[in-house]
Amino acid sequence: xxxxxALAASATLALPIPAAWSNYSHQHRTASSVRLVVVHVTEGxxxxxxxxxxxxxxxxxxxxxxxxxxxxxxMVPDSNVAWHAGNGWVNAHSxxxxxxxxxxxxxxxxxAQYRASARLLATLLRRYHxxxxxxxxxxxxxxxxxxxxxRFGGFAHHTDPGAYWDWPRYMTYVRDYRAxxxxxxxxxxxxxxxxxxxxxxxxxxxxxAEPTGEEPAYVDFFVDxxxxxxxxxxxxxxxxxxxxxxxxxxxLTARAVGxxxxxxxxxxxxxxxxxxxxxxxxxxxxxxxxxxxxxxxxPIEPELSGGPVARVELWIDGVLTGTADTAPWALTWDTxxxxxxxxxxxxxxxxxxxxxxxxxxxxxxxxxxxxxxxPPAPGG
Numbered sequence: 557x558x559x560x561x562a563l564a565a566s567a568t569l570a571l572p573i574p575a576a577w578s579n580y581s582h583q584h585r586t587a588s589s590v591r592l593v594v595v596h597v598t599e600g601x602x603x604x605x606x607x608x609x610x611x612x613x614x615x616x617x618x619x620x621x622x623x624x625x626x627x628x629x630x631m632v633p634d635s636n637v638a639w640h641a642g643n644g645w646v647n648a649h650s651x652x653x654x655x656x657x658x659x660x661x662x663x664x665x666x667x668a669q670y671r672a673s674a675r676l677l678a679t680l681l682r683r684y685h686x687x688x689x690x691x692x693x694x695x696x697x698x699x700x701x702x703x704x705x706x707r708f709g710g711f712a713h714h715t716d717p718g719a720y721w722d723w724p725r726y727m728t729y730v731r732d733y734r735a736x737x738x739x740x741x742x743x744x745x746x747x748x749x750x751x752x753x754x755x756x757x758x759x760x761x762x763x764x765a766e767p768t769g770e771e772p773a774y775v776d777f778f779v780d781x782x783x784x785x786x787x788x789x790x791x792x793x794x795x796x797x798x799x800x801x802x803x804x805x806x807x808l809t810a811r812a813v814g815x816x817x818x819x820x821x822x823x824x825x826x827x828x829x830x831x832x833x834x835x836x837x838x839x840x841x842x843x844x845x846x847x848x849x850x851x852x853x854x855p856i857e858p859e860l861s862g863g864p865v866a867r868v869e870l871w872i873d874g875v876l877t878g879t880a881d882t883a884p885w886a887l888t889w890d891t892x893x894x895x896x897x898x899x900x901x902x903x904x905x906x907x908x909x910x911x912x913x914x915x916x917x918x919x920x921x922x923x924x925x926x927x928x929x930x931p932p933a934p935g936g
Contacts, residue, residue, distance in 0.1 A: 569676055570620060570630035575609040579617040581637035585648065590634070590684045592650035593677060594641050595726075596696045597716035601753040602627065602656040615639065618652035624665070624753065626672035634680075641699045642710020651680055656753060659718030663809055663823030664753070667745050670722065674729030674739075681734060688730045695721070744769045746812035746820045755826045757798055765792040765810035765822070772812040772820075780807050798828040836911035838862035839903060844919055851922040856887040856903065858915070863907040871902040896923035 598605040602623035609617045609631050618640040621629040632638040632652075640652030653673060657664035677693065686692045696714045701707035709715060732739045745768045765775045774788040779801070785794040792810075809823045840859045844850055856870060868885040870878040872894065878887050889901070899921055904914040 569672060570628040573606055573610070573629040573631055575617040575631040575638075576612040576614065578612045579609060579614050580632045580639055581647075583637065584635050585637060587635075587684055589649055590651060591686070591692065592646065593680060593686075593693050594646065594650050594652050594696055594699060595673075595693065595717050595721070596640060596652060596654045596714075597659045597718060597721070598654050598656050599658055599716070600656075602629075604754060605654055605656065606631070618654040620652070620676060621654045621656070622669055622673045622676070623656045624669050626666075626668040628672055628676060634683075641696065642712050642714065643699050643702045645702070646699050646710075653677065655717065655721075658823075658825065659716040659720065661807060661823050661825070662720045663821035664825070665721065666747060666822065667742055670726055670729055671739065674726055675733045678730050678733035681730070688727065688734055690723070690727065693727070693730070742769055742820070744772065744812060744814045744818050744820045746772075746775065746810055746822050748808070748810055748822055748824060751808065751824045751826065753825055755824070756829055757796075757826050758829045759798060761796045761798055763794045763796045763808065763810075765812065767792065767812045767820070770814055770818075773815045774813055776811040776813070778807075778809040778811070781809075801828050803827075803829050834863040834908045834911070836863055836913045837865045837905035837907045839905055839913055839915045842903060842915050842917070844901070844917065846917050846919070848917075848919045849922050850919055851891055851924060854889045854891060856889060856901075858885060858903050858905065860885060860905055862913070863911065866906050866908065869904040869906065871904060873900055891921045892924065894921055896921050 596618060598621065602621060605621050606629050608614050617632050617638045619630070619632045619634055619638045621631060634651060637647050638652045639647055641647050641650060653676070655665060655669060655673060678688070681688050681692070696716045697709050699708060699710045701709065701711055701713065703711055707713060729739045747766050749764060749766050763777065765777070767775065774786050775792040776783055777785045777787070777794040779796065784796070787794060804827060805825060806828055807823060807825055809821060812820045838861045840861055842858050843856065844854060858868065865885065868880045868887065869876055870887045870889060872889065877889065880887050897920065898918065900916060900918055902914055902916045904912055906912045
């Protein structure tokens, strides 16, 4: 009865999503011919892998694909031969399980994923009467090259699941589920809810790490291996401004550190698209006008439109003379500080990301009027 229950549990775990008919062999194999389970890593997202196996041109498949959230797609019937190992004999005698993630990046595999895959694998091992050991559960990197004795990873020499695949955790979970036990929760773990592999992010992104288990002392946030922030209070959220990054692929890692030094890491690969910079401000009207003759204290009040304005600058003869930081952006120029004669006045409106517009006005400063002669002295 326990065996039937495990099979029923497996059926609820996996969602039937058939691979393209051209991507696997349709000859029926007996249960006794299944002697191995091969663990793979997708090197991409769950959705992308499922789409690829459903593409008739792929000429590749696996029996199962396991997502980072624990979702499982059952793509090739277990009684058929999936093309996953790069070795015809291994394909014919194994079940292939792909796992969403990257073999060469620490933290792309999640605890939910390990548990879902281990529960599935425990069911398969019981179904095919295989022991829960590493002789019968192997990585793609352990598949012999059929063409070159002594080489591994199939004919293409794959290296997955890689050094970051936690075999001890995985096999412990497998043995627990096979024995009918639920593995205990991790003492410290961390996830990044709302972030998926391959997700496109723009603008100022609220990047949140969610620790579970013990409360961490702090969480570090890394972009492409560079530490960007350390946050020691919940919620552990860092505002990542994608506008200052190059558009393209970025590796985001959150590392939770416990008070006892224990660490947990989670990683996703995203694509940033820097939002287009807003247009620079436009200076529509301006006083004084070109070639004006001015004297005394001159009010300067530009009318601005277009993009947002950060500040307005007054330049006299190439020298910054004054700045207005708030609307209505009014400035004044005391012409007594310069000699009479021709001068160049410029107004520069600076907008977002330093984008600026300027108006340059040649004008003439009129000498101050001569003081009237003093009145004659009395009795003169």
